[in-house]
Amino acid sequence: MKKYRYLPLAALILFLAACATPKIDTEDLKAEIKAARTGHYGQAMYHQEQSEEDLETANEILGHFEKKHYWNINEKQKALDAAKSAARHRLEAEKEMCLWLTEVHGHNHHKKEAIHDTVAYFKTGSAEPFKTKDETISKVGGWLQAHPDATATVTASTDTVGKPEYNQDLSERRAKAMIQRLIANGAKPSQLIAKPIGEVPGADNTPDQENRVAIVITSHPNYRDCPNIK
Amino acid sequence: MSKNKILTACILACFFMMTSPVKADNYFIDKLSQGAANIAFGFIEIPKNMINITSDQNILIGLTWGLIRGVIQGVSRTLVGGVEVITSPIPTNEFTSPAYVWDRFSEDSRYFGLHYPGYWTSYGPLDDGE
Numbered sequence: 001m002k003k004y005r006y007l008p009l010a011a012l013i014l015f016l017a018a019c020a021t022p023k024i025d026t027e028d029l030k031a032e033i034k035a036a037r038t039g040h041y042g043q044a045m046y047h048q049e050q051s052e053e054d055l056e057t058a059n060e061i062l063g064h065f066e067k068k069h070y071w072n073i074n075e076k077q078k079a080l081d082a083a084k085s086a087a088r089h090r091l092e093a094e095k096e097m098c099l100w101l102t103e104v105h106g107h108n109h110h111k112k113e114a115i116h117d118t119v120a121y122f123k124t125g126s127a128e129p130f131k132t133k134d135e136t137i138s139k140v141g142g143w144l145q146a147h148p149d150a151t152a153t154v155t156a157s158t159d160t161v162g163k164p165e166y167n168q169d170l171s172e173r174r175a176k177a178m179i180q181r182l183i184a185n186g187a188k189p190s191q192l193i194a195k196p197i198g199e200v201p202g203a204d205n206t207p208d209q210e211n212r213v214a215i216v217i218t219s220h221p222n223y224r225d226c227p228n229i230k
Numbered sequence: 231m232s233k234n235k236i237l238t239a240c241i242l243a244c245f246f247m248m249t250s251p252v253k254a255d256n257y258f259i260d261k262l263s264q265g266a267a268n269i270a271f272g273f274i275e276i277p278k279n280m281i282n283i284t285s286d287q288n289i290l291i292g293l294t295w296g297l298i299r300g301v302i303q304g305v306s307r308t309l310v311g312g313v314e315v316i317t318s319p320i321p322t323n324e325f326t327s328p329a330y331v332w333d334r335f336s337e338d339s340r341y342f343g344l345h346y347p348g349y350w351t352s353y354g355p356l357d358d359g360e
Contacts, residue, residue, distance in 0.1 A: 060359065068327070070359055072338040072349040 040100035044093045051089035057082040091229070098226035115140055115152075120178055120214040124161050124207055127173035129214070132181070140216055141185020144192075150220040152187065154178045155195040159208040164199050171196035178214040257321040261314055264329050268311025274331040275307050275339060276300030282336060286350035299348055303339055307331060310341050334359075 061079035120129035156174035158167040175194040200211040279300030284292025328334045335357035338349035
């Protein structure tokens with residue numbers, strides 16, 4: 001009888017082992033769930049869901065206060081925390097949505113519209129150009145009109161003929177002359193930046209047509225979706 | 231006789247559970263059913279207090295203070311239930327809150343807007359405020 005003492009125990013262990021639920025590998029399922037919320041759009045959805053859940057909690061507790069239910073349980077802090085958390089998640093959702101927006105339409109942002117061109121040539125001592133690239137001036141003027149947040153820098157210079165002070169003044173007049181032409185073609189004065197640099201360094205008293213010019217360089221601020229969201 | 235009592239209790243329980251969520255237009259029926267339910271099930275205040283105080287404090291306080299408080303609450307609910315039945319033809323505000331003992335199980339009961347001392351401050355295991 002004694003030798004069969006462990007038999008019921010062994011049978012019990014065998015029975016329990018047979019009943020044990022096999023462990024199911026959930027790694028693939030977890031990966032799929034995670035994949036559903038990857039990327040900016042997925043994260044926006046995630047934060048939106050969290051915000052809704054938090055807001056539901058806050059509203060539910062508000063309902064308790066208004067109906068005087070659960071008066072013996074102080075839930076105020078929980079409700080406040082939930083409401084703040086809802087606002088945080090909402091902001092995060094908005095940020096992620098903006099990033100997604102940039103991701104999907106970023107190619108429409110202005111990237112290749114910068115113009116860098118010599119638009120006018122001057123004779124020594126003159127602020128009136130003898131030759132201009134009217135097509136470029138017209139294009140820049142029209143582009144500035146179409147993009148009010150864009151700017152253009154007009155850089156005017158002189159050669160080394162004459163006194164440096166006179167040449168500084170001359171380059172200022174050359175820049176102004178070009179600004180007038182750009183304004184006439186649609187640009188606003190506030191979009192135009194004059195940059196009279198005076199004499200271009202070189203051998204003294206040497207005429208050089210390459211330095212008696214006005215150059216226009218346009219620039220557009222880096223475009224950002226939702227710039228007010230920080 | 232004993233079987234009849236159980237049967238009656240079951241029928242009454244089913245009746246009250248079915249009628250409680252319905253917003254009755256008839257004050258009389260509403261108040262009468264609340265009063266009858268409170269007379270019949272006022273004793274549930276005992277486990278209610280024991281469970282909630284155990285959850286809020288510990289099992290010892292739940293079994294002692296919870297029992298005492300539950301008995302006081304149970305007697306109160308039963309008596310107030312009687313008042314509800316007697317005054318059922320007269321429309322008034324609810325005398326008990328929660329109206330039925332099984333409603334909002336984590337909420338400490340009040341009678342005529344007043345509460346007893348020693349109430350708990352957290353949700354019990356049977357009700358999380360949903």
